[in-house]
Amino acid sequence: xxxxxxxxxxxxxxxxxxxxxxxxxxxxxxxxxxxxxxxxxxxxxxxxxxxxxxxxxxxxxxxxxxxxxxxxxxxxxxxxxxxxxxxxxxxxxxxxxxxxxxxxxxxxxxxxxxxxxxxxxxxxxxxxxxxxxxxxxxxxxxxxxxxxxxxxxxxxxxxxxxxxxxxxxxxxxxxxxxxxxxxxxxxxxxxxxxxxxxxxxxxxxxxxxxxxxxxxxxxxxxxxxxxxxxx
Numbered sequence: 001x002x003x004x005x006x007x008x009x010x011x012x013x014x015x016x017x018x019x020x021x022x023x024x025x026x027x028x029x030x031x032x033x034x035x036x037x038x039x040x041x042x043x044x045x046x047x048x049x050x051x052x053x054x055x056x057x058x059x060x061x062x063x064x065x066x067x068x069x070x071x072x073x074x075x076x077x078x079x080x081x082x083x084x085x086x087x088x089x090x091x092x093x094x095x096x097x098x099x100x101x102x103x104x105x106x107x108x109x110x111x112x113x114x115x116x117x118x119x120x121x122x123x124x125x126x127x128x129x130x131x132x133x134x135x136x137x138x139x140x141x142x143x144x145x146x147x148x149x150x151x152x153x154x155x156x157x158x159x160x161x162x163x164x165x166x167x168x169x170x171x172x173x174x175x176x177x178x179x180x181x182x183x184x185x186x187x188x189x190x191x192x193x194x195x196x197x198x199x200x201x202x203x204x205x206x207x208x209x210x211x212x213x214x215x216x217x218x219x220x221x222x223x224x225x226x227x228x229x230x231x
Contacts, residue, residue: 019072023065030058037101052105056136059102063133067196070129074199081203083121088150088159089114091124095131096148102139103146110135114150120157122230126200127159133193134161134226141165147220155231162225167217197228206231 033055040048073079092114096103103110131148138146142163150159172191194213201211209231219225 015072019065019068023062023069026058026062026065030055030062033058049105052101056102056105056139059099060136063129063136064192066129067133067192070126071192071196071199074203079203081123081126083123083204085119086122086124086127087116088118088120088122088157089116091122091128092131092148092150092159095128095135098132099135099139102136106139107144108139108142109145111145111147112149113147118150118152118157120152120230121206122157122204123200126203127228127230130197130200130228131159131161133196137193138163138165138224142223145221149220157230158227159230160220160225160227162220163223164221165223167222167224168215173215173217194226197226201228201230204230 033051037048037051037055040051042048070079089112092112096110096112102108135146135148138161142165145164147162148160149162150157152158172194194215197213201213204211211228211230214227214229216225216227217223219227
């Protein structure tokens with residue numbers, strides 16, 4: 001029973017604190033899975049495949065918890081953006097290495113088209129988080145092929161991730177804000193990753209310009225493509 005002098009509960013703060021605790025627990029689970037994978041005999045293909053599935057699902061949960069915390073901080077203006085000149089090729093390959101087991105276990109070919117000398121002022125941790133989430137999502141929906149490309153156009157950095165899957169639904173392509181409000185109960189998609197990508201891109205600013213994302217189908221490959229555009 002709440003007394004007259006009891007403080008009201010800030011549910012968003014409670015939720016954020018709970019998410020932080022869950023993230024730590026999932027992190028310990030991921031470490032345990034990695035240790036089990038390292039000790040598994042290469043000849044035990046079935047067990048290795050099961051562990052790779054567990055690792056993928058745990059990593060996906062961990063990524064979504066991190067995104068929730070980041071969005072909470074953005075909403076409460078607590079997100080610090082540290083812009084530094086970074087080699088974009090390094091940002092991409094860091095995330096490819098992070099998901100190497102996932103790609104190999106699913107026989108996914110990943111191509112990279114990014115010049116080694118492309119440098120841009122970005123928050124490499126935040127941009128890396130976006131790239132990681134997009135790669136994990138692409139691995140879930142592609143057939144067997146993912147392509148990452150980065151280039152400079154009109155004094156903006158373009159970083160695109162494309163796959164050979166079925167592509168984005170038409171309603172998401174037609175409305176740039178559809179991902180913010182849509183939830184699919186058929187496949188469990190909340191489109192949290194797109195909201196996260198949009199908010200992180202928006203935090204990258206130069207003068208009166210800010211970053212954005214764009215969705216298309218039949219881009220670099222026949223499936224869906226997300227493009228992060230930063231000033």
